[in-house]
Each structure stands twice: as C-alpha cells, then as structure tokens.
Amino acid sequence: MTTATLIDSHCHLDFESFDNDREQVIQRAKDNHILDIVIPGTEKVFWERINKLCTKYKQLHPCYGLHPYWVNNHDKQDVDSLSKYIENTLPVAIGECGLDFRDQQADKKTQLYFFEAQLEIANNHQLPVVIHSVKATETAILSIKKFKDLKGMIHSYSGSIEQARQLIDLGFFISVCGSVTYDNAKTIKSVVKEIPLTSLLLETDSPDQADKKNMNKRNEPAYLINTLDAISKLRDTSQTMIAQQTTKNAKGLFKI
Numbered sequence: 001m002t003t004a005t006l007i008d009s010h011c012h013l014d015f016e017s018f019d020n021d022r023e024q025v026i027q028r029a030k031d032n033h034i035l036d037i038v039i040p041g042t043e044k045v046f047w048e049r050i051n052k053l054c055t056k057y058k059q060l061h062p063c064y065g066l067h068p069y070w071v072n073n074h075d076k077q078d079v080d081s082l083s084k085y086i087e088n089t090l091p092v093a094i095g096e097c098g099l100d101f102r103d104q105q106a107d108k109k110t111q112l113y114f115f116e117a118q119l120e121i122a123n124n125h126q127l128p129v130v131i132h133s134v135k136a137t138e139t140a141i142l143s144i145k146k147f148k149d150l151k152g153m154i155h156s157y158s159g160s161i162e163q164a165r166q167l168i169d170l171g172f173f174i175s176v177c178g179s180v181t182y183d184n185a186k187t188i189k190s191v192v193k194e195i196p197l198t199s200l201l202l203e204t205d206s207p208d209q210a211d212k213k214n215m216n217k218r219n220e221p222a223y224l225i226n227t228l229d230a231i232s233k234l235r236d237t238s239q240t241m242i243a244q245q246t247t248k249n250a251k252g253l254f255k256i
C-alpha cells in the first residue's frame, strides 16, 4: 500500500449506476489516494451531465466525445456540435472515440467516419484524444498516423506488444485497467511488463471491468489500487514508483 496519489485516467462516473451513491464513491476514491478522475464522454445527450459533474467536483476532469459502442445513436451533426461544445467547456481531452469491431453492431465505415472526425477535432484544438479500440488496433493506428502531432491514450489496452510499441512511438500512452489482475490475461500482462513506465496510465473504466477481487461487482475508482498492486508485482517495482510516474504521465497528457 502506498500513500502516493493516483489518477483514474478513465472512469464513467456520470453513468446512472452511480446516481445513488456518487458522493460516497468519490470519498472512497479520496480515501485510497485517487485524487483526480478523468470522465470520458459517450453520447451528445450526456455531455451536459459530465459538464455539471466536473463543475461541482474540481478533481473530476471532463472529456467530450462520441463513443463507437453507441455509433447508431450518433448523428453526423453531432461532430459539429462537439466542435462548438468544447469551445466553452474546456475539456481535458476529446473522447472517448474509436473503433469496436467485436460484433459489427455498426458498420466499420460509419465507425471510422466518427473516429477520424474526432481525431481531426482533437488535432485542430491541440487536445489529447481518448481512444477505445477493441479488435481494431491495426486500423486505429492507421487512422492516428493520418494526423501529425496527435497525442492521446488507448484506454483499456487490448492490443499486442508490437502494436503498443508503435503507439508509444506515435506519442500515445497505454492505459491499463483491472483486466490485468486476471490469471488468464497473458497478453496485457506481457505488455505491462515490457513497456516503459513513462508510457503507462492506470484506469478503472468504472462501472465496467472490475478487477479479480471485485469480479461481477460494479467497478469504482477506489479499486484502482488493485490494478496498481498487480502492476507492481508484474514489474517488480514499488507501488509508490508506479503511482508517482503514472500520475505524472496523466498530469502531463491531460494538463491537470
């Protein structure tokens, strides 16, 4: 257990599943030294609730974007709305956006349209981008390469070590969640062992993806310490050192 502060780099604290106890969830995060939390956007209709939440709690930091999982709910005009919305609301990043090729709930072309439109907004506004990529990392890398100087993070990383190296060369951070605590998570464990600490971020992806100890429960930021513990053991590096460097990485990327 460390007393160094941590940042949850990706947490959907605006979701309804926190409506009954959000205050306590934020307090438990604080009690476990998680002082800053980055809230990614998912759909246009929810940007305002993120804005309100982050205005109320200074340790919460907003992102606005159009998530690929709900691509059928997005309208092409939402891209213009996003450009306008961020002018007054000052997010720490654009996203989450990306590609999810798991079950082809929306065609790849539509997903790519929204993804690259948001990369362009991030690039134009010199904001980092929060990328969701599931079974699509090769394609995501090709899209990223179209934009010079684009920076960001791949949240809940699930690609290979070779792809992680390419992304790091492109200036991206590899963000790791509770999935790394599971025994069968061989690929992410090897990625976590091999990448430089200066390219690593920690996240919970709450309310989803709880770690092994909290399997099948609603995830929350306080559980970030279990991911920290797993990474500390995998890398044979102290929790304090990992906490300090990943906090520095997140502060640098999001300018918080």
Ligand SMILES: [Zn+2]
Residues within 6 Å of the ligand: 010, 012, 040, 096, 155, 205
């Ligand atoms: Zn997410």
